Amino acid sequence: MGEKRVIRKEMLQALRKQSEEENQEKSTAITSLLFEQSEWQSANVIGITISLSYEVNTRAIIEAAWEQGKIVVVPKCKPSTREMTFYRITSFADVEESYSNLFEPIVEKTIAYAQNSIDLLVLPGVAFTRDGRRLGYGGGYYDRYLSIFTGNHLALAYESQMVKDIPINEHDKKMKKVVTEEKVYVF
Numbered sequence: 001m002g003e004k005r006v007i008r009k010e011m012l013q014a015l016r017k018q019s020e021e022e023n024q025e026k027s028t029a030i031t032s033l034l035f036e037q038s039e040w041q042s043a044n045v046i047g048i049t050i051s052l053s054y055e056v057n058t059r060a061i062i063e064a065a066w067e068q069g070k071i072v073v074v075p076k077c078k079p080s081t082r083e084m085t086f087y088r089i090t091s092f093a094d095v096e097e098s099y100s101n102l103f104e105p106i107v108e109k110t111i112a113y114a115q116n117s118i119d120l121l122v123l124p125g126v127a128f129t130r131d132g133r134r135l136g137y138g139g140g141y142y143d144r145y146l147s148i149f150t151g152n153h154l155a156l157a158y159e160s161q162m163v164k165d166i167p168i169n170e171h172d173k174k175m176k177k178v179v180t181e182e183k184v185y186v187f
């Protein structure tokens with residue numbers, strides 16, 4: 001556990017140092033590669049997070065999804081059980097800054113979507129390995145979600161988030177794909 005925390009802290013520090021310009025440039029490349037994936041093209045309902053400033057920018061992805069006629073659902077965390085429920089948003093006015101400074105759906109304005117109605121889950125992450133392991137913020141939210149999720153999933157990351165090793169935890173779920181600004185890792 002301790003080692004995970006060190007990798008997380010160092011990676012987040014490095015990510016926060018990346019300039020906005022660099023973030024934007026790489027995010028644009030990641031977005032283009034994402035749109036080439038068959039999982040994206042065939043999905044009607046996309047489950048995706050609202051990015052923080054240093055994460056791969058998902059706002060342009062969400063806007064494009066709306067333009068492509070797709071349904072966008074974003075997670076709301078339940079800290080007491082560390083579970084997430086996804087709600088459909090049709091504009092950014094449907095989200096508010098809430099838990100842990102994340103942007104989450106305003107429950108009163110949105111409708112919950114069941115897990116089995118999501119075609120593609122687009123995951124964030126702090127660090128990834130070249131064999132498909134993922135390190136998140138340490139909530140275990142996605143490990144729990146993926147343990148019962150049957151749809152497609154892939155993760156978005158900067159190439160700089162690919163690391164040699166991450167300590168394994170029995171709950172850790174392997175990624176199927178990670179899309180970076182340089183390539184698509186398929187596991």
Ligand SMILES: Nc1nc2c(c(=O)[nH]1)N(C=O)[C@@H](CNc1ccc(C(=O)N[C@@H](CCC(=O)O)C(=O)O)cc1)CN2
Nearest residue numbers: 049050051052075100102124125136137138139141142
């Ligand atoms: N933009 C974005 N949204 C996302 C994620 C993400 O990685 N990025 N998540 C990806 O999983 C989920 C949120 N994951 C979280 C995991 C842990 C904690 C957490 O433990 N927070 C502590 C304080 C953290 C700290 O030490 O600063 C707390 O609130 O008590 C919060 C969110 C869902 N939404």
Ligand SMILES: Nc1ncnc2c1ncn2[C@@H]1O[C@H](COP(=O)(O)OP(=O)(O)OP(=O)(O)O)[C@@H](O)[C@H]1O
Nearest residue numbers: 134135136137138139140141142143144147169171
């Ligand atoms: N399926 C699960 N059922 C029960 N507990 C789980 C499950 N998955 C993870 N956990 C627990 O959640 C905690 C956090 O897990 P971990 O450090 O792997 O999170 P993470 O992948 O970094 O975070 P996140 O998924 O939120 O981005 C650990 O204590 C882990 O044991």
